[in-house]
Amino acid sequence: MSISEKPDNHNGSFRTTRWSIVLAAGATPNLESTDSLQVLCESYWYPLYAYARRTGHSAHDAEDRTQEFFANLLDHNFLDRASPERGRFRAFLLTAFKRFLATSFQREQALKRGGGRRVISLNSDEAEARLALDPASTSTPERVFEREWALSLLNRVLEMLRNEYSNRDRAFVFEKLKESLLGSEPKDYEALALATNMTAGAVRVTVHRLRQRYGELLRQEIEHTILDDDDFEGEYSSLLNALRSDR
Amino acid sequence: MSKMEECPKCGSQLTPDAPLGMCPVCLLQQGVDRIPKPGGNHAVVDGKFVPPTIERLNEIFHNSNF
Numbered sequence: 001m002s003i004s005e006k007p008d009n010h011n012g013s014f015r016t017t018r019w020s021i022v023l024a025a026g027a028t029p030n031l032e033s034t035d036s037l038q039v040l041c042e043s044y045w046y047p048l049y050a051y052a053r054r055t056g057h058s059a060h061d062a063e064d065r066t067q068e069f070f071a072n073l074l075d076h077n078f079l080d081r082a083s084p085e086r087g088r089f090r091a092f093l094l095t096a097f098k099r100f101l102a103t104s105f106q107r108e109q110a111l112k113r114g115g116g117r118r119v120i121s122l123n124s125d126e127a128e129a130r131l132a133l134d135p136a137s138t139s140t141p142e143r144v145f146e147r148e149w150a151l152s153l154l155n156r157v158l159e160m161l162r163n164e165y166s167n168r169d170r171a172f173v174f175e176k177l178k179e180s181l182l183g184s185e186p187k188d189y190e191a192l193a194l195a196t197n198m199t200a201g202a203v204r205v206t207v208h209r210l211r212q213r214y215g216e217l218l219r220q221e222i223e224h225t226i227l228d229d230d231d232f233e234g235e236y237s238s239l240l241n242a243l244r245s246d247r
Numbered sequence: 248m249s250k251m252e253e254c255p256k257c258g259s260q261l262t263p264d265a266p267l268g269m270c271p272v273c274l275l276q277q278g279v280d281r282i283p284k285p286g287g288n289h290a291v292v293d294g295k296f297v298p299p300t301i302e303r304l305n306e307i308f309h310n311s312n313f
Binding site: 130133134135150151154155157181182183184211212214215218236239243 | 280
């Protein structure tokens with residue numbers, strides 16, 4: 001059975017993730033695998049940039065190296081290599097990037113091939129501002145990568161959720177109720193009702209739906225970076241450890 | 248809503264890069280707790296209706312004393 005034909009545990013149909021589509025295509029990409037890889041790269045470039053910076057590259061160099069790496073990756077280089085870390089996009093990306101940085105020949109080749117191509121919308125000013133906020137400056141580059149990956153994932157899910165509310169002209173509802181995503185029960189439903197122009201009962205239902213939708217989006221996003229549902233628990237534990245490690 | 252400095256859920260100190268100013272550990276834990284279990288719909292497992300827990304009912308219908 002190929003990767004993309006694995007039965008879906010949820011409803012008996014066949015289920016694919018972005019990463020499984022990319023790996024199934026291997027070195028012979030198609031439109032779907034290229035689109036999937038592009039989305040993954042756009043979503044998770046920052047952890048690699050942070051890794052490059054923490055390994056001593058200047059901001060300019062880190063930006064160049066990250067772009068070069070993604071140019072190669074989007075040409076589907078590296079994807080035909082069988083290796084154990086391929087089950088998770090996160091682990092694959094870090095291992096491939098380390099090899100890329102360490103191998104000067106490969107880097108030179110990439111420069112020739114990529115020719116300074118800009119394949120990812122990478123805002124280095126924004127990245128530097130974000131890097132300055134990172135409290136774990138004494139962590140190893142690997143731990144910085146893992147932590148930034150987990151934060152990127154959460155930020156992406158929250159952004160998707162906020163966009164869903166914005167698209168229905170309910171961004172203010174999201175802003176008022178977002179803290180309920182932490183799991184604490186809101187202290188004052190009446191005040192929230194007043195602030196959101198809803199009844200207290202409607203606020204309760206909205207909080208419930210907000211949490212449910214957040215859970216769905218979070219699961220989807222984690223699943224898109226692994227091969228199948230079987231590895232969900234392992235990836236979840238890794239994300240949690242990465243966030244707890246600097247406490 | 249003002250930016251939190253301490254997580255109201257777990258009490259840990261929040262870092263400046265906390266997502267939307269919220270504790271990332273609690274966000275991840277609570278989000279995964281909310282994730283629908285295999286089978287998709289909580290209310291139907293193996294074709295049989297599964298009633299929601301008292302905790303979940305109280306959560307949805309706050310102060311209703313189920």
